[in-house]
Amino acid sequence: MSDRVQAPRGTFDVLPQDEPARAALEREARRTLGGAGYQRLETPIFEATELFARGVGEATDIVRKEMYTFDDGGGRSVTLRPEGTAPVCRAYVEHGMHKLAQPVKLWYLGPFFRREAPQKGRYREFFQVGAEALGSDEPAVDAELIVLLADLLQTLQVRARLRISSLGTPETRAQYREALIAYLRAHERELGTDVRERIDLNPLRAFDSTHPGTRAVMELAPRLFDALDDADREHFDAVTAMLDDAGVEWKLDTTLVRGLDYYTRTVFEFESPDLGAQSGVGGGGRYDRLVEQLGGPPTPACGWAAGIERMLLSAEPVEERAQVDLFVAYAKPQYAREALRLATVVRRGGLHAEVELAGRSLKGQLKQADRVGARYVALLGDEGTQLKDMHSGEQHAIDPGAVADAVRRERPVA
Numbered sequence: 001m002s003d004r005v006q007a008p009r010g011t012f013d014v015l016p017q018d019e020p021a022r023a024a025l026e027r028e029a030r031r032t033l034g035g036a037g038y039q040r041l042e043t044p045i046f047e048a049t050e051l052f053a054r055g056v057g058e059a060t061d062i063v064r065k066e067m068y069t070f071d072d073g074g075g076r077s078v079t080l081r082p083e084g085t086a087p088v089c090r091a092y093v094e095h096g097m098h099k100l101a102q103p104v105k106l107w108y109l110g111p112f113f114r115r116e117a118p119q120k121g122r123y124r125e126f127f128q129v130g131a132e133a134l135g136s137d138e139p140a141v142d143a144e145l146i147v148l149l150a151d152l153l154q155t156l157q158v159r160a161r162l163r164i165s166s167l168g169t170p171e172t173r174a175q176y177r178e179a180l181i182a183y184l185r186a187h188e189r190e191l192g193t194d195v196r197e198r199i200d201l202n203p204l205r206a207f208d209s210t211h212p213g214t215r216a217v218m219e220l221a222p223r224l225f226d227a228l229d230d231a232d233r234e235h236f237d238a239v240t241a242m243l244d245d246a247g248v249e250w251k252l253d254t255t256l257v258r259g260l261d262y263y264t265r266t267v268f269e270f271e272s273p274d275l276g277a278q279s280g281v282g283g284g285g286r287y288d289r290l291v292e293q294l295g296g297p298p299t300p301a302c303g304w305a306a307g308i309e310r311m312l313l314s315a316e317p318v319e320e321r322a323q324v325d326l327f328v329a330y331a332k333p334q335y336a337r338e339a340l341r342l343a344t345v346v347r348r349g350g351l352h353a354e355v356e357l358a359g360r361s362l363k364g365q366l367k368q369a370d371r372v373g374a375r376y377v378a379l380l381g382d383e384g385t386q387l388k389d390m391h392s393g394e395q396h397a398i399d400p401g402a403v404a405d406a407v408r409r410e411r412p413v414a
Contacts, residue, residue: 098135167267
């Protein structure tokens with residue numbers, strides 16, 4: 001016998017018992033974001049590779065090491081999307097959303113792909129929920145997005161702390177970058193190999209290194225936050241003041257740089273103490289130049305993404321199953337056809353109905369009805385149809401055509 005075929009490393013199956021929690025999360029995301037005027041957008045699972053090379057940044061780990069890129073069979077390079085912001089910006093430009101009233105507020109939920117080392121809560125195929133607001137540079141945009149993510153996490157009972165900082169404008173960051181490179185060069189022997197190799201390419205990533213020597217060096221490194229100009233500092237102060245007004249606690253972290261090149265000004269991350277060393281649940285920031293980099297008009301924007309699996313790991317468990325209004329059972333095999341017909345009528349009437357499909361005895365069918373949590377059972381037999389209340393045990397004769405109305409009338413109001 002051949003070995004079992006298993007799912008690829010770094011992927012996972014969403015099993016039936018996992019679905020209620022994921023459905024509850026999606027429901028809360030729709031309620032929280034939709035209630036603030038964000039509309040759902042779906043983008044393709046694979047995009048032109050150039051989108052991420054130009055948008056995310058060729059010096060990032062995502063583009064250099066983690067993307068799943070392949071030829072589409074026609075000589076075009078495509079990539080399974082590793083993140084959601086660049087595709088949203090591409091759709092914004094492609095569909096002329098800049099002509100709409102600004103800001104355009106969008107949210108998404110779906111699968112993403114990165115060739116990372118699998119670990120707790122981190123997979124090579126993973127799901128994210130995200131929100132983006134394009135077309136305004138107002139601090140209120142940043143604050144609203146952060147508050148919405150904080151509210152979503154609180155609703156899901158995810159314990160999370162907010163770290164926030166500012167990266168300023170690209171011009172400010174370019175000046176700071178030269179100072180940081182000089183500092184890193186002066187301490188090059190103490191740095192990890194990967195950091196040394198990327199000093200000129202992406203020096204800010206040194207702040208994310210786990211190498212002990214690098215971490216010691218970075219404790220005394222100059223901070224970009226200290227180099228912000230007056231306009232950037234005013235923007236940051238306005239954002240944090242609004243967070244204070246909303247009761248969202250935050251902590252300034254001047255080492256926070258995020259892993260993507262497109263960020264400007266506000267950057268933030270929510271961390272959960274329940275996730276261990278890899279504690280990030282979700283985060284994002286402002287990206288005022290990205291749309292223009294992708295061929296669109298100058299468009300300030302801000303957004304975030306949060307990992308579904310990581311939120312579920314740190315959220316309170318959800319125990320819920322669909323309410324089964326009716327289970328249709330039958331005493332003899334010749335009633336199977338009538339049973340399916342009755343279940344179909346009840347379902348088309350808007351109720352949840354299940355029917356016996358395994359050829360069990362009548363006793364076994366009643367056990368199955370109890371197992372799935374059916375509120376009522378319709379029993380088909382030689383003496384007609386009986387409707388049984390599974391809570392009280394009472395049953396009475398009923399015309400098959402009246403079953404749906406009877407169940408709808410007699411079932412408790414949710």
